[in-house]
Amino acid sequence: MTGHDISAGSAATDHLWMHFTRHSTQDTSAASVIVRGDGPYIYDAAGRRYLDGLSGLFVVQVGHGRQELAQAAAKQAGELAYFPLWSYAHPPAIELAARLSDLAPGNLNRVFFTTGGSEAVETAWKLARAYFRRTGRPLKHKAISRVMSYHGTSMGALSITGMPAARNDFEPLVPTVVRVPNTNYYRRHHRASDLYEFGQWAADQIAEAIEQEGPDTVAAVFIEPVQNAGGCIPPPPGYLRRVREICDRYDVLLVADEVICGFGRLGEYFGSQRYDFQPDIITCAKGLTSGYAQLGAMIADERLAEPFRADRDWFAHGFTYGGHPVAAAVALANLDIIEGEQLNAYVRANTDVFRGYLERLYDLPIVGDIRGDGFFFGIELVKDKVTRETFTTEEKEVLLREHVSKALFDAGLYCRADDRGDPIIQLAPPLICDESHFAEIEQILRAVLSDAWRRL
Numbered sequence: 001m002t003g004h005d006i007s008a009g010s011a012a013t014d015h016l017w018m019h020f021t022r023h024s025t026q027d028t029s030a031a032s033v034i035v036r037g038d039g040p041y042i043y044d045a046a047g048r049r050y051l052d053g054l055s056g057l058f059v060v061q062v063g064h065g066r067q068e069l070a071q072a073a074a075k076q077a078g079e080l081a082y083f084p085l086w087s088y089a090h091p092p093a094i095e096l097a098a099r100l101s102d103l104a105p106g107n108l109n110r111v112f113f114t115t116g117g118s119e120a121v122e123t124a125w126k127l128a129r130a131y132f133r134r135t136g137r138p139l140k141h142k143a144i145s146r147v148m149s150y151h152g153t154s155m156g157a158l159s160i161t162g163m164p165a166a167r168n169d170f171e172p173l174v175p176t177v178v179r180v181p182n183t184n185y186y187r188r189h190h191r192a193s194d195l196y197e198f199g200q201w202a203a204d205q206i207a208e209a210i211e212q213e214g215p216d217t218v219a220a221v222f223i224e225p226v227q228n229a230g231g232c233i234p235p236p237p238g239y240l241r242r243v244r245e246i247c248d249r250y251d252v253l254l255v256a257d258e259v260i261c262g263f264g265r266l267g268e269y270f271g272s273q274r275y276d277f278q279p280d281i282i283t284c285a286k287g288l289t290s291g292y293a294q295l296g297a298m299i300a301d302e303r304l305a306e307p308f309r310a311d312r313d314w315f316a317h318g319f320t321y322g323g324h325p326v327a328a329a330v331a332l333a334n335l336d337i338i339e340g341e342q343l344n345a346y347v348r349a350n351t352d353v354f355r356g357y358l359e360r361l362y363d364l365p366i367v368g369d370i371r372g373d374g375f376f377f378g379i380e381l382v383k384d385k386v387t388r389e390t391f392t393t394e395e396k397e398v399l400l401r402e403h404v405s406k407a408l409f410d411a412g413l414y415c416r417a418d419d420r421g422d423p424i425i426q427l428a429p430p431l432i433c434d435e436s437h438f439a440e441i442e443q444i445l446r447a448v449l450s451d452a453w454r455r456l
């Protein structure tokens with residue numbers, strides 16, 4: 001007994017340093033303590049039920065409370081709880097690496113395990129740099145990423161992240177990352193006549209950045225198939241193919257950061273398959289285990305591993321817990337569920353149903369744009385639908401932070417109200433959700449957003 005009342009959240013206020021959380025909020029109100037999950041629902045310490053509209057944090061693809069995954073973890077922990085991948089291997093990591101190689105597109109047959117997404121992104125950049133060094137182009141070291149993108153928080157991954165609010169306190173970051181426009185068509189500054197032309201223009205900005213920096217200095221372009229931060233920004237038709245062509249032209253590696261987009265979120269194992277383009281590296285995490293254990297991976301094209309196989313060479317990189325046996329065993333069981341329950345086909349068949357429920361909200365004056373794909377959507381809130389005028393920082397503060405987030409949760413929907421750029425409500429429910437859950441999401445959003453508009 002510690003003497004702390006954990007269920008009331010006061011111990012969290014005193015001792016638990018929550019992530020990306022305002023400490024002033026912690027000081028004035030106890031944290032909501034979530035104690036249990038079941039299917040698409042989570043329950044707090046008082047027994048209240050909430051629909052998990054964000055799969056935790058874009059993680060819990062197969063839903064909460066899956067005993068198969070708990071049992072897979074227990075079985076592996078009983079057999080071999082831990083062993084590193086430093087010079088030794090263990091069966092779950094070997095089997096999972098082979099399975100991911102089969103699932104990943106093209107020659108992406110080399111799997112480097114990490115414990116999460118930041119480490120996977122970090123690893124991809126390090127591999128790109130080391131690969132070009134080994135192959136006689138040591139100046140190729142820079143990365144290109146898109147405005148408002150999120151790629152993680154470790155210093156390398158944070159440098160690639162394009163969100164000023166996440167970076168400012170930690171400058172100077174790792175040199176050198178160049179930022180290019182994302183593909184937010186609703187907020188475009190370019191006068192493209194249609195989505196296709198806009199996508200070609202956005203891709204060409206990457207070519208321009210490479211030219212500006214000097215092709216001899218650029219190692220890799222990091223892109224999420226659907227960009228999360230900034231509000232579920234899908235790629236225009238033809239965009240990713242064009243990015244691929246540009247990377248080929250300049251001998252730059254294309255890294256698909258699929259930490260969110262992988263494992264069914266977009267109705268395929270990987271977003272690269274959804275949009276039919278071939279990356280050189282995929283970074284993934286989150287849905288790989290549905291969050292029942294922590295695991296990430298960098299899946300690289302075979303040719304990128306070749307230079308490290310010669311003589312006494314090696315890729316001087318690793319993590320104690322990368323490819324942890326328990327996490328790898330959980331990932332295998334999670335892939336069994338995704339495959340057995342045909343969740344990719346299920347998401348593809350239900351994307352438009354989900355979208356349809358959300359698009360009913362277009363009759364509300366505060367709803368400006370609804371965008372996304374798979375089970376991954378963002379709703380952009382506006383002050384004026386016609387002019388697309390957005391909210392001031394102060395209005396966002398009152399509207400999103402003080403009102404909408406809390407009201408949605410109080411009404412039984414856990415999702416994200418993001419005010420780091422344009423105000424967005426993000427939805428990424430577990431892939432097992434059906435029409436009744438989409439209807440529940442729509443009803444709660446309708447009530448809360450209507451009320452928010454009246455308060456404005």
Ligand code: PLP
Nearest residue numbers: 116117118150151152257259260
């Ligand atoms: N990359 C993307 C696209 C992400 O969305 C995230 C996390 O949300 C990361 C990287 C970092 O992953 P992690 O938080 O597991 O380090």
